Amino acid sequence: MASGLVQSGAEIDGFTVGECVHRGGMATLWTVTHPGIAVPLLMKIPRVSEGEDPAAIVSFEMEQMILPRLSGPHVPACFGTGDFASQAYVVIERIAGDTLYRRLPDLPLAYEEARGIVTRIARALVDLHRQNVIHHDIKPSSIMFRASGEAVLVDYGLSHHNQLPDLLQEEFRLPYGTAPYMAPERLLGVRNDPRSDLFSLGVLLYFFTTGVRPFGETETLRGMRRRLWRDPQPPRRLKADYPPWLQEIVLRCLEIEPVWRYPTSAQLAFELGHPGQVKLTARSEKLKHDPCSTVLRRRFNRDLSTPRPKLDVAAQLASSPIVAVALDTEEGSSALNEALRVTAERILKTLPSARLACINVLKLGRVTIDRTLDEQGHNKHIDRMVQLRHWAQPLRLDESRLTVHVLEAIDPAAAITEFAQVNQVDHLIIGARQDSIKRTLLGSVSAKVASEAACTVTVVRPPRLAVLAKQDTAGDADRSIGPPGVF
Template sequence: MSDFGGVNPGQPGTAGPTRANPSISGTIRQVGGQLGEFSLLRRLGKGGMAEVWLAEQTTLKRNVALKLLRSELMEDESYVKRFQTEAKAAAGLNHPNIVQVYTVGCEKGQHFIVQEYVHGQTLKALLQKRGPLDLPLALMIMRQVAAALQAAGERGIVHRDIKPENIMLTKKGEVKVADFGLAQLQGGERLHLTQEGVTMGTPLYMSPEQVSGHKLDQRSDIYSFGITCYHMFAGVPPFQGENAVSVAVKHLHEAPPAISEVRPDLPPAVCQMIDKMIAKQPDKRYSDAGVIVNDVRKLAKAIRTGESVDELSDETTGPVKQFPIRRPGLVLPALCILVFLLTAGMGWQLRTRVPPLNPNALGDVSVFKTAREQYVHAMFAIDDEDAFKAVIAWFDLPDDKIWRRRANEQLALLYLKDRRREADARAQLEKLRSFEPGDRQLAAEALVGEAYLDAVANNKNPARKTLQSHGEEFNQYLTGSWKQLAQEVRQMTSEQPPQRPMRMP
């Protein structure tokens, strides 16, 4: 018996890897196919190394993700041996932010990995739908991914393929990194630009030393993580090109556009963190993901409380003397909390808070204990109107205000993108104005939202006039998806240059 939960890595009676039988393998890879104690339910995806299936482990009555190694790869015994070695290393990682590998084995000549099934979506899917993320949500994702990298680094495991596709998000706000230790199976440590299965998704996040084929350590993962963070804040990766070669060369020799210029609303400390993670030279990056975890926690606390951060970790290149809060209104919730505690008493504040629930009011929305958890759930649910309404309806303490504000902003964006809901969009934009009268950011968001509705309705003159009259406000106060909305309005209202008449020969 092997130490992978009782599944043998080879067929009974064999000393090593077994060759695949294509006819048998074909009968397995279908709905209802049986692989030992695993019954295949539906295919989830296909990559360069394996097909991924949702399966039921019949003995334990649980769903798992079953990775079936591609038939042609199973003909290479050296490859199969590496497959088993790397899967065993990944199975040794047990951390809440890492997709758990349960077992690895071989049945009927089919090599496979059994891992935790994560019900949710990838960070890539979230970014495609939401665009640039706001700071609190991005920091929450960053902290959990960094914690996963810290756990792997302590075991000497390098992921080699950190990117949004390999970061899973659950509806409970949990973040899990997939495929630890397995990425090198798709091509080793050097980028093979002609290898089957290598796509643009791979070089977009590769470290310079990985592109060059040098020896890797966890600092390579930190670079890829930094590029992923850049993508979260900017909405696109820093380097793009027509092919893998052009992207790889940029990682080696080009500096990306400064994140502070792409997202001027970000605190300097956040920009400094990202710049350090994506330094070209490994010795100029963070040497340990645990330091990133600590810095992210400091920054997240500053966002919640309105405090300043005197300096980040000792590893940073030049300490950050002050962490400026660009929106002074964020300090108000902290002051309100203090007054609330003094007047109502600690016992009231520390009670277990379960939001009131009318089962028929907001559909089938899961209930969470805090506004923050409810908001994160709504963000991960994707276009769930009731989930955002739950944040607004169920949480009314002073420290919940920031999350109700963000839920109102997300509802406005949701309605704006649905042309059938113009009336709802205009009503929600008015709610933004009245949520915190005098807040210039909310006022700017309401204005650009109205300009967008005008542009969509082909009323270009009012939309163009709004852009001209409030351009400075938009540049100063709009961030993330709202900034993208302003760019869309500019594109829709731009005057097309007159075409020159064709000359007759």
């Protein structure tokens, strides 16, 4: 059946065509039903008539290859595809509601609302990148939200899959995408760097908080190439009340070189989730464009304008994990905390782009009224944050790679597990104390975390020699401490 003959009431491979709900530049969208599928469905059909853009066919082939391989709440479920020999189509679930494009008349949004929206999109990108896909067309009309709150990324015709042929790269020399949101390296033919999506998300965050696109509306290739050397106007120049932490995040996303951006979408989502701990640099204070000397250096520096080999998606994510370590700040935990530090140091030494989150749980009583001050009148929360930073000092991490978090909870194991899930933690390190009757009967925090956390968990015990030294009433100060045991 030719695409141009598709009409309401037609049947294609068991799908009954309903009404046309959208006519785009590359495809049309139709409602369809199927007797064996209960959820609302859409059928996407490419425009392949005489005179249509040939890129429409290639991008549709990419979408046909990629969509069936994706899963999870952040992508539309795929229920079928058809080839070009009879009728090309993709059938996906119909997400209720409108795309984020509907919010454009409301811009600029309140900072907190925009932060919440972009945080959810960043988490969706975490899921997508972990499935080896770079979207390459992050923009308001490509983003929807489920009733449960998760962001859903749609339209994969321009996407890159790390394990599939990149037909757009092979068949076209010009970059395809939405000009205002396109990352600079895309203009150089680089399509395998997931940080390109972070640039596009930075454009969206800039736009939604200022009401102005950072690079204007230009559609010419010459105009787009300016972003290889010219930075955008700092948001604080447009809005005097723009928060420094937000400008820090936006301008880091919009860095010209991918290596200067956040290494992963998970790390960006982490920053957005903890604005009070964003490390402020000169970016946060900028009120003007970079000086002409910097712009000229970028423009005529061949190293900055020449494509270079990039890590693939999986390698980029693996080299930049979020590592969390759960610490006990109570007296008598020094040997265990030292063992935790040794373990964390070993992991971080091999991962220079990793970030570390130090966690402590301030346990609340189930029926008692908890006091915020200790017996000396010190704030418990602040004291523990100071202790966490003191613990991390020997690691000598850059402040942009370190955050400290004091969680208040009745159930420490549940609090740690929830923190790891919400913040996309890749590797959690937690200590296990010595055996006791209470822990045997009720179960240890480390055992619960290890069994329930969705990430990798390393459980560390203090070195045996350190435990013996602690129990030695003679106090053998010269006794050495061996390496921690990892379970």
